[in-house]
Amino acid sequence: IKGDRKAPYTIGWANIYSVPTWMKQTEGTITAEVDELKKAGLVKDLMITDAQGNAQTQIQHIQSMIDANVDAIVVIAGSSNALDRVISDACDKGIAIVNFDSLVNTDKVTAKINTDSAEWGGAAAKWLVGQLGGKGKIIVMNGPAGISVSDDRRKGAQPVLDANKDIEVITETNSEYNVAPAQEAMTSLLFANQEIDGVLSLGGALSAGSVLAFDRQGRDQVPITGENARQFLELWKEKGLKGWATMQPNWLGAFSVYTAVQALEGKTVPAFIKVPLPVIDDSSVESYLARAENFPADGYIYSDYDKALFDKLLAQ
Amino acid sequence: MTLATSSSLYRAVQRRRNRGLLGLYIVVTAFLILYAVLFPGILSVGGFSKFTQNWFPLALVAMAQALLMLNGGITLAIGPMVSLGAVIAATTMGGPLGTFGGFLAVAAAGLCIGAATGAIVALLRLPAIIVTLAGSFIISGVALIMLPRPGGFVPEWLSTLLAGHTPMAFLLLVLILGLWKIFLATPLGLGIYAAGDNPVGAYRSGVPIDRVKIVSFALSGLLAALAGLFVAAQTGSGDPIIGTPFTLNSIAAAVLGGVGFLGGKGTMRGAVCGSLLLSVMINVMFFLGFPPVAQYVAQGLIIVGAVAVPELLGRWRTNR
Amino acid sequence: MTEVRPILEARGVFKGFFGNPVLKGIDIALQPGRVHALLGENGAGKSTLINLLSGALTPDEGTIAIDGKAVARLSPSMARAAGIGVVQQELSLASQLSIAENIGLGAYPKRFGLIDYRALARGARDVCELVGVTEPLDTPVSSLSLGRRQMVEIAKALFAKPRVLILDEPTSSLSAHEASVLADVIFTLRDRGVAVLYISHRLNEVRALCSHVTVLKDGGITADRSLDGIDGEGLVRLMVGRETGALFPPRPDIVPGPLRLRTKGFSAGIVRDADVLGHAGEVLGIGGLVGQGQEDLLLGLYGAIPARSIETKIDGQSGLPNNVAAANAAGIVYVPADRKHEGLVLTHSIASNIILPSLAKLARRGLRSRGAEADMIGDLARQLMIKGDVARPVQALSGGNQQKVALAKWLPLDPGVLLLNDPTRGVDIETKREIYKMLRRFTGEGRLVILASSDTPELVHLCDRVLVLREGRVVLELRGDAITEEAIVGAAMGIEADGETRIVREEVAQ
Amino acid sequence: MSLLKTILRNPPLLTFLLVALVWLVAGLTLRGFGAFGHLRYLLELASVIGIAAAGQTLVILMGGIDLSVGAVITVTAILLPLLSPAWDPTGLVGVVLALAIAIGIGFLNGLGAAVLRVPPIIMTLAMATFLQGVLVLVAGGSAVTVQNPAVILLGQTRPLGVPAGVVLWVVVSAVVLMLIHRMPIGARFLALGANPLAARLSGVSLTRNTLILYSLSGFFAGLAGILLLGMNRQGYVGIGDPYLLTSIAAVVLGGTSILGGRGTYAGTIPGALLLVTTTALITVVNASPGWRSIMFGSLILGLLLISGREARR
Numbered sequence A: 001i002k003g004d005r006k007a008p009y010t011i012g013w014a015n016i017y018s019v020p021t022w023m024k025q026t027e028g029t030i031t032a033e034v035d036e037l038k039k040a041g042l043v044k045d046l047m048i049t050d051a052q053g054n055a056q057t058q059i060q061h062i063q064s065m066i067d068a069n070v071d072a073i074v075v076i077a078g079s080s081n082a083l084d085r086v087i088s089d090a091c092d093k094g095i096a097i098v099n100f101d102s103l104v105n106t107d108k109v110t111a112k113i114n115t116d117s118a119e120w121g122g123a124a125a126k127w128l129v130g131q132l133g134g135k136g137k138i139i140v141m142n143g144p145a146g147i148s149v150s151d152d153r154r155k156g157a158q159p160v161l162d163a164n165k166d167i168e169v170i171t172e173t174n175s176e177y178n179v180a181p182a183q184e185a186m187t188s189l190l191f192a193n194q195e196i197d198g199v200l201s202l203g204g205a206l207s208a209g210s211v212l213a214f215d216r217q218g219r220d221q222v223p224i225t226g227e228n229a230r231q232f233l234e235l236w237k238e239k240g241l242k243g244w245a246t247m248q249p250n251w252l253g254a255f256s257v258y259t260a261v262q263a264l265e266g267k268t269v270p271a272f273i274k275v276p277l278p279v280i281d282d283s284s285v286e287s288y289l290a291r292a293e294n295f296p297a298d299g300y301i302y303s304d305y306d307k308a309l310f311d312k313l314l315a316q
Numbered sequence B: 001m002t003l004a005t006s007s008s009l010y011r012a013v014q015r016r017r018n019r020g021l022l023g024l025y026i027v028v029t030a031f032l033i034l035y036a037v038l039f040p041g042i043l044s045v046g047g048f049s050k051f052t053q054n055w056f057p058l059a060l061v062a063m064a065q066a067l068l069m070l071n072g073g074i075t076l077a078i079g080p081m082v083s084l085g086a087v088i089a090a091t092t093m094g095g096p097l098g099t100f101g102g103f104l105a106v107a108a109a110g111l112c113i114g115a116a117t118g119a120i121v122a123l124l125r126l127p128a129i130i131v132t133l134a135g136s137f138i139i140s141g142v143a144l145i146m147l148p149r150p151g152g153f154v155p156e157w158l159s160t161l162l163a164g165h166t167p168m169a170f171l172l173l174v175l176i177l178g179l180w181k182i183f184l185a186t187p188l189g190l191g192i193y194a195a196g197d198n199p200v201g202a203y204r205s206g207v208p209i210d211r212v213k214i215v216s217f218a219l220s221g222l223l224a225a226l227a228g229l230f231v232a233a234q235t236g237s238g239d240p241i242i243g244t245p246f247t248l249n250s251i252a253a254a255v256l257g258g259v260g261f262l263g264g265k266g267t268m269r270g271a272v273c274g275s276l277l278l279s280v281m282i283n284v285m286f287f288l289g290f291p292p293v294a295q296y297v298a299q300g301l302i303i304v305g306a307v308a309v310p311e312l313l314g315r316w317r318t319n320r
Numbered sequence C: 001m002t003e004v005r006p007i008l009e010a011r012g013v014f015k016g017f018f019g020n021p022v023l024k025g026i027d028i029a030l031q032p033g034r035v036h037a038l039l040g041e042n043g044a045g046k047s048t049l050i051n052l053l054s055g056a057l058t059p060d061e062g063t064i065a066i067d068g069k070a071v072a073r074l075s076p077s078m079a080r081a082a083g084i085g086v087v088q089q090e091l092s093l094a095s096q097l098s099i100a101e102n103i104g105l106g107a108y109p110k111r112f113g114l115i116d117y118r119a120l121a122r123g124a125r126d127v128c129e130l131v132g133v134t135e136p137l138d139t140p141v142s143s144l145s146l147g148r149r150q151m152v153e154i155a156k157a158l159f160a161k162p163r164v165l166i167l168d169e170p171t172s173s174l175s176a177h178e179a180s181v182l183a184d185v186i187f188t189l190r191d192r193g194v195a196v197l198y199i200s201h202r203l204n205e206v207r208a209l210c211s212h213v214t215v216l217k218d219g220g221i222t223a224d225r226s227l228d229g230i231d232g233e234g235l236v237r238l239m240v241g242r243e244t245g246a247l248f249p250p251r252p253d254i255v256p257g258p259l260r261l262r263t264k265g266f267s268a269g270i271v272r273d274a275d276v277l278g279h280a281g282e283v284l285g286i287g288g289l290v291g292q293g294q295e296d297l298l299l300g301l302y303g304a305i306p307a308r309s310i311e312t313k314i315d316g317q318s319g320l321p322n323n324v325a326a327a328n329a330a331g332i333v334y335v336p337a338d339r340k341h342e343g344l345v346l347t348h349s350i351a352s353n354i355i356l357p358s359l360a361k362l363a364r365r366g367l368r369s370r371g372a373e374a375d376m377i378g379d380l381a382r383q384l385m386i387k388g389d390v391a392r393p394v395q396a397l398s399g400g401n402q403q404k405v406a407l408a409k410w411l412p413l414d415p416g417v418l419l420l421n422d423p424t425r426g427v428d429i430e431t432k433r434e435i436y437k438m439l440r441r442f443t444g445e446g447r448l449v450i451l452a453s454s455d456t457p458e459l460v461h462l463c464d465r466v467l468v469l470r471e472g473r474v475v476l477e478l479r480g481d482a483i484t485e486e487a488i489v490g491a492a493m494g495i496e497a498d499g500e501t502r503i504v505r506e507e508v509a510q
Numbered sequence D: 001m002s003l004l005k006t007i008l009r010n011p012p013l014l015t016f017l018l019v020a021l022v023w024l025v026a027g028l029t030l031r032g033f034g035a036f037g038h039l040r041y042l043l044e045l046a047s048v049i050g051i052a053a054a055g056q057t058l059v060i061l062m063g064g065i066d067l068s069v070g071a072v073i074t075v076t077a078i079l080l081p082l083l084s085p086a087w088d089p090t091g092l093v094g095v096v097l098a099l100a101i102a103i104g105i106g107f108l109n110g111l112g113a114a115v116l117r118v119p120p121i122i123m124t125l126a127m128a129t130f131l132q133g134v135l136v137l138v139a140g141g142s143a144v145t146v147q148n149p150a151v152i153l154l155g156q157t158r159p160l161g162v163p164a165g166v167v168l169w170v171v172v173s174a175v176v177l178m179l180i181h182r183m184p185i186g187a188r189f190l191a192l193g194a195n196p197l198a199a200r201l202s203g204v205s206l207t208r209n210t211l212i213l214y215s216l217s218g219f220f221a222g223l224a225g226i227l228l229l230g231m232n233r234q235g236y237v238g239i240g241d242p243y244l245l246t247s248i249a250a251v252v253l254g255g256t257s258i259l260g261g262r263g264t265y266a267g268t269i270p271g272a273l274l275l276v277t278t279t280a281l282i283t284v285v286n287a288s289p290g291w292r293s294i295m296f297g298s299l300i301l302g303l304l305l306i307s308g309r310e311a312r313r
C-alpha cells in the first residue's frame, strides 16, 4: 500500500457477473458492510462493476479502477490467471487488493480470502464414504469444466476415494451450477444406472437437481452431499434425506471489504486468510432452515457473521 | 465524369466506402471525447496503451467475424477458437517449441481449423451457422483436453512486449488493418465481396467462389487464434474457456459496424469501429459511475441507438 | 457457305433439369466476324445454351469446342481466359463494389499479385467510353439504375477483349439511345473479327444487327440459316412455326369512360408537380428515357414510397394511399419491372406467388381454403397459359412466364387501376401479343391501365394517351394519332428544350 | 427407390427417421436408455425446446433471428411467482400477466426491427442485455418458489401417463403448423422471409407482420418459461440461457433455412428431439468433459451431414 491514502476511502468492487443469486447475496453483504464503514467514517464511496461473465471486460474494469485511483479493490476473479497482470499493476500503484472466492494466481495482492476447495471436496467425500460404510457405487456431480473451483473440489475428493477401494465411482458428469441442467443430467444417469448408493455432489444447486431427479423418477433417495442452497436444505428436510452440506459463505464479500479497510488503516493482514468451512449436518440444518425466510428461494443460507468473527479470522 | 487521373481510382473507392459509416464515426468519436474528458489519462502513452490493449482482442474477433459475414457466412466458433489459441500458446511456449514455435503452432491451428470448417461449408454446402456451432463444441473440447484448467506458461517478455506499457497492441492492429487492405487489393480478397454479394454472378464471372470461402474461413480462424494468443500474453497464461463471450460480441461489433448478414455489405473499418464502440462504452459507463443495472440497460440502449439513430436521421433527411 | 473455322461450338449438347429435357442435341457454331442471332420463345432454352457455352453449366451429353478442340470440363474462368465474354440475362454484378471493380471481376490486371488499380482504371475507362458509361468509375453499382447496370455488365464482358461475345437480352432494360450505342459497339467488334451471339426478343433489333440466325423450339433447332431475305414476318414464322397476326391489337375507338384517377401537384421520388388524369377504359402510357421518374410516379401512386399531392381522387376516394395495403384495398395494383427482385418470390412456387395478394380474400374464418385456392390458381394458369406444375418454384420458369405470373397474381383482386412498369421486358413476341390483348381486355372491362415502358413502339401502338417525363417532370402529353416515335423520343431527349415545351392539356373536368 | 427419394427430399421426415434410428440404436446398446420412462422424459425435455423454438422457427422463416429467447424465458420464470396474486385460486391471472409481459417484450423487439430498422440480431441481443438489467432490478434478480397452481399442474401432472408439458407441446405444434401452413399470415411470413421487397409490393405489410411475428416469438418463449418453471418449481437467473442456442439449432437441424423463406415447424419438432437425445447420450457416456464436448459437436455435425443435405444448392 502506497501513496497518500487516508480515510474515508473509495472502494472498487470488481464483480465478474452480478446476475447469479449467489453473487447478488454476496453483493448484499458487501453493501451492508460498506454502509457500516461509511457510518464509521472509513469509507466514502463504493464503485461496483459487473463484467457480465467476461474476464476480458473485468480486466478493463480493474484497469479503469486503477485509472480512477480507487484506494482498494475487492475482486472475484473471472479466471484464475487472466487478471494476474492487471492486478499486479494495481498492486504496484499501491492499491489495496483483496481477492476472494475465485482466486488469482499472482501473490501480488494485499490478501486472498477463501475457503479451501480441496478440503470441501475431501470433507464431502469422507462423509459420504462414512455413510456408505466404505462400500458402494456412487455418482460424482461436478460443476462446469475448466473452472478452478470445480476442479479443486474434485481433486480434493480423489485421495479419499483412492483410499477406499470399495467405493466405486460408476459415472461422473459436469453441469452448470444450476438446478435444471443438474436435474437433466442426473435423470439420464438414473436411467443408465439401476444401482446407486450415493451421490457425491460438489455444489449446492447440483444437489438440489439430483434430489429432484431421484424424486421425479420415483427412485429412493440416497445419501448426498451438497451446499447451503436453500432449495437443497428444504428438500433435505422435506424428503428426510441423509445429507451433509458445507458452504462458500457469502459474507466473504463483507469480510473482504473489512479486510481491505483494515489494511488501508495500516493494520497488517495475512496474505492468505483461510476461512474454515462451516458444516451443516442433521443437527444444524434446522437452525439454518429457521432463518430461510430471510433468503431468496434460489439463494444460499449462509452462517451468521459479525465483526468479532472477522477480527478472529484476521488474527490468524 | 470519368476520373481525372487513373491512379486515384483506388483512393476514390476507399473514400466512398467511408461515406455510409459517418453516423457510426460520429457516435464513436463522441464516446471517445467523453472518455477523454472523464479520464484525461487516456491521452498519456500508458493510458492509451492500456486502453487499446483491452480493445485489441475484441477488434480482432470482430474482424474475424466480419470477414465471414462479408462472404455471406457466419461463425459461432469464434469464442472457442480464441480459447484454443490461448491454450495452444500457453502449452507450447514453455515446451520444446519455444516462443516462436508456439506462435507458429497457434497460427497454424487457426488456419487449419478455419480452412477445414470452410471446406465443409463450401464443398458440402452446409449452412455455416450450424457447422460452426458443431465446430464450437469440438474446438472447446480440444481446448479442455489440452488444458483442463487455467494455467500454462507464456514468457514474461512476450507479455511485456504485447501488453506492457507500450502501444504495441495498437500498432499491431494498424499493421493487421494494413495487411487486410493489401489482401483486399488482391483478386482473391475482392472476391470475398463479390462472392458474398452475388455468388452465382461471381461464379459465372470466373471468381473461384469455393476457394474464396475456404480462404476466408481460414483467415478468420487465424485472426481468432491470434486474438487468443494475445489474450494469453495479456494474462500471462492460458484458460480453456476464456474466449466464450467473444462469440456474441464479435457478431454485435460487426453488425454495429454496418456489416450485413447477406454478404457483400459492409467494411472492415466499420467492424473495427463497432468493436471500439463496444469497448469504450464499458469504460465510459464506469467513469460515469453507472451501477450494474444501469450498465446493462444503457448498454442495450446504446447498441440499439447506434444503429437506429443514423438510420432515423437518414430517413428524416430524405423525407424532407 | 465458306469454310471459316468457328471459334466456339456446341456439338450435339443435351441438357435437362431434374429430368425435364430442355436442350435435345443442339449444334451451334459461332464464327468470327459474324453476328449470330439466337431466337426462341420464352423457355426455349436460349439462356441454358449460353450457360453451356460459357462454362456456367456442364452439358449432360455432347461437347463444347473452342477453336475446333473439344474442352472437357469448361469452367467460367477457363471460358473467360479463352476469350469468351458473356453478358448474362441475370446480372452478375456485385452491388457493393465499384463500377471498375465489377468490370475487372475475374480478370483483374495484376502487379506483384495485387490488383493493379491503375491499369484497371485505364482498361475500365476504355470500355466504359466505348459503351457510354459516364458515371465515375468508383461509383458503387448499387446506386445505378437497372439500365446503367446493364451497360456496366456489357463493359465487363468487353473488358477482357473477348474473341467471342455472347449477349443474352442485353437491351431489355436499355433506353433507345443506349441500345443504339450498343449496336455501334457490336458492329465495331464484328468488324474486328469477334464472333457475336445475340439473343433478343426485339425482332427489329435482330434484323438490324445479325446476319445469321439459329432458332430453338421444343428443345431442337428449327432453323439455322442466313438472315438474308427474311422479313420480320418470316422471322416470327420461323420462331412460332405458324402464321401470326398483328402484334398490337387495334386501338378501339370507344370514348374513354369517367375519370378513375386524378392527381394534381403530385410529387414522389424525383417526380415533381405532376398532374395526371386517367379514365376508365384507357391505356395511359408513360414514356421517357430510362430513369426519368417513371418508376417513382407509379410507386408513389401505389403508396410504396412517400408521396404527396395537392389533390388526389382515385375512384371517388380522395387522397393518395399511404401504404401498399391501402392501395390494394382501393383497387390499385402494381407490376414491377424488375420481376426477379420486386415482382416475385423466386424461390417459392408459382401457386404461392399467385395466391399471395388474395390470401385474405380466399380465407374462410381465418383459415386458408385449399380448395378455393386451387380453383383460383388453376383458373389463372389456364387463362394465362402458364404451362406445367404450379408447385414448381417460379425461378424454374422462363422470363416470359415469370412475367405472366407477376401479372396474374393481381387479377383476383379485380383491380380498377393497373400500374405496369415495363411489363413486356424480356418477353417473347407471342407472350407480348398475349399481354397486349390482355391489357385491352382489361380496358374493355372499364379498368385504367397506366403503362410505363422503355419500348417506344409499345407506347405508340398500344396507348390511348402518353405522358413523357424528363427529369421528373411531365414535359409532353400526346393522344391518339399524335403519338409518334419522333414526338416521344424528341421530348424525352429534350430536343425542343430551347423552345416552348408543348403540353397538350386536357380540360380538368369536374 | 422412389420412397427413399421422397424421404431424402423431405427434411422433417428425414430428421424424424434419424431420431428414431438414434433411439433404436441407443436403446439396444445403452442400458436404460430405451426405457419407456426415459423416452418419456426426453420428450418432456424436448417440449421446452420445442415450444421455445416455435417462435424461433417463425422468426427465422421470416428472415430474422431472436436472441432474446433465453432472456424472455428467464424473465417469465422469475416474474411469474411475483405476478400471481394470492386471491386467484386457479393461478391463471399470473399466467396471463406473465405471458402479456413476454408478448410485450417481443412487441418491443418488433418495433425496433420494423420501425427503427435495427437488424433483428442487434435488436434482440440488446433486448437480452436490457432484460438482464431488469432482472437485477426485479427482486434483486432472485426467484421465489412457485405456488401458482396452474403452473405446478402444467409442470407436474401426467394425464394418461403423458406429461402435461408434452400435451402443451402437441397443442403448440398443431397451432404453429396451422399458422404456417393453413393461415394467410404463415404464407406472408414466408414471402417476407424469401423476398421482403416483392412481398411488400404484393401488399404484405412489413411493419404489421414484423410486430406480430416478434410478439408471437415472445409469447412462445414466455410459454416455454412457464413450462420450465412448472417442471423445476423454481425459476432462477440463467434458467433460460441454454434455450437460446438450442432453439436455433433445433430450427436449423430441422431443415429450415437460416436465411428465411424456406422451412417448416414440422422439421423443428424432430430437431428438438434430436438435440435432447444427443445431450442425453453424451451425459451417460463416461468420458472427460473435453471428450464429451467433442463427441457432441461431432454428433451434430454427423447428423447435419445426413439431414442437412437438402440445403445443397
Ligand SMILES: Nc1ncnc2c1ncn2[C@@H]1O[C@H](COP(=O)(O)OP(=O)(O)OP(=O)(O)O)[C@@H](O)[C@H]1O
Residues within 6 Å of the ligand: C017, C018, C022, C040, C041, C042, C043, C044, C045, C046, C047, C048, C049, C089, C395, C396, C397, C398, C399, C400, C401, C426, C428
Ligand atoms: N436452374 C434451373 N432449374 C430448373 N429448370 C430450369 C433452370 N434453368 C432453366 N430451367 C428451365 O429450362 C427451360 C429453359 O430456360 P431458359 O432460361 O434457357 O429459357 P430462355 O430461352 O432463355 O427463355 P427467356 O427468353 O425467357 O429468357 C425453362 O423451361 C426453364 O424452366
Ligand SMILES: Nc1ncnc2c1ncn2[C@@H]1O[C@H](COP(=O)(O)OP(=O)(O)OP(=O)(O)O)[C@@H](O)[C@H]1O
Residues within 6 Å of the ligand: C303, C304, C305, C306, C322, C323, C324, C325, D200, D204, D205, D206, D207, D208
Ligand atoms: N425496407 C425498406 N427500405 C426502405 N424504405 C422502406 C422499407 N420499408 C418501408 N420503407 C418506407 O417506409 C414507409 C412505410 O413503410 P412500412 O413498411 O411501414 O409500410 P407497410 O408495412 O407496407 O404498410 P403498413 O403501414 O400497413 O405497415 C414506406 O413509405 C416506405 O417508403
Ligand SMILES: [Mg+2]
Residues within 6 Å of the ligand: C046, C047, C048, C089, C168, C399
Ligand atoms: Mg433467357
Ligand SMILES: [Mg+2]
Residues within 6 Å of the ligand: C323, D207, D208
Ligand atoms: Mg407502416
